[in-house]
Amino acid sequence: MKIVILNGSPRxxxxxxxxxAAFTEGAQAAGHGLTRFDLDRMNIHPCRACYYCEDHDGVCIRRDDMAKVLKSILDAELLVFATPMYYFGMSAQLKTAIDRFFAADGKLRAKRMKSVLIAPAADTDPAVxxxxxxxxxxxxxxxRLQDQGRLLALGINEPEDLDGTEFLEAARALGAGLI
Ligand SMILES: Cc1cc2nc3c(=O)[nH]c(=O)nc-3n(C[C@H](O)[C@H](O)[C@H](O)COP(=O)(O)O)c2cc1C
Known part of the structure; x- marks a missing residue:
């Protein structure tokens, strides 16, 4: 299965x-192919709500890196949303990219892709x-994405906080268990 990872962390x-990395190791061992986009390092601008895409076959007026991200997503079967929790939601990097799905909404919905959420957060209270x-x-x-799993890694403020937790193995198992 072709998997596209949208990484919304700037770190x-x-x-x-x-x-x-753990998720990828598991998914590769299971024979899946992965393409990862580190959104913070890419040139991706917010949607301008100009509706140019509606009259131009899904082509966005913004000529930036989102075109190649969307092309890759439309060629894949599973989408991974990875984001640190920022103010109880996703990071701006990920949200900016998702808003740009607008140009390909119809095609995306028709594909009925699978998806996964991976999100570390410093807080330990599941309510957050x-x-x-x-x-x-x-x-x-x-x-119309079919959820294949959500990994919320609570109590993780720094990457070292993952040491000794079950989260890395859970991420690996999530990747390895995809079908
Ligand atoms: C701008 C900002 C907002 C944050 N907001 C939250 C939050 O609302 N809840 C939370 O539990 N942690 C919050 N955090 C902590 C991060 O989610 C946490 O450090 C995470 O492990 C960072 O992941 P990363 O290393 O992949 O970027 C915030 C961190 C930053 C920098």
């Missing part, structure tokens, strides 16, 4: 990256993840 060696989870679920429903 190259952060918690999301460590979780994604309600907003992020509700948002993810709503996006899945709208884009």
């Amino acid at each position: 190259p060696r952060g918690s999301s990256s460590r979780l994604l 993840s309600r907003g992020l989870l509700a948002h993810y679920e709503q996006i899945c429903q709208y884009l």
Whole structure:
């Protein structure tokens, strides 16, 4: 299966990256192919709501890196949303990319892709993840994504906090168990 990872963390060696490395190891061992986009390092601008894409066959007026991200997503079967929890939601990097799905909404919905959420957060109270989870679920429903798992790594402020937790193995198992 072709998997596209959208990494919304700005930290190259952060918690999301460590979780994604474990997830990738599991997924590769199971024979899946992965393409990862580290959104913070890319040139991706917010949607301008100009509706140019509606009259131009899904081509966005913004000529930036989002075109190659969307091309890759439309060629894949599973989408991984990875984000540190920021103010009870996803990072701006990930949200900016998701808003740009608008140009390919119809094609994305028709594909009925699978999806996964991977999200570290410093807080230990599961209640803080309600907003992020509700948002993810709503996006899945709208884009007709079939959720294959959510890994909320609570109590993780720094990547080292993952040491000795079950989260790295859970990420690896999530990748390895994809079918
Ligand atoms: C701007 C900002 C906002 C944050 N907001 C939250 C939050 O609302 N809840 C929480 O539990 N942690 C919050 N955190 C902590 C991060 O989610 C946590 O450090 C995470 O492990 C970072 O992941 P990364 O290393 O992949 O970027 C915030 C961190 C930053 C920098």
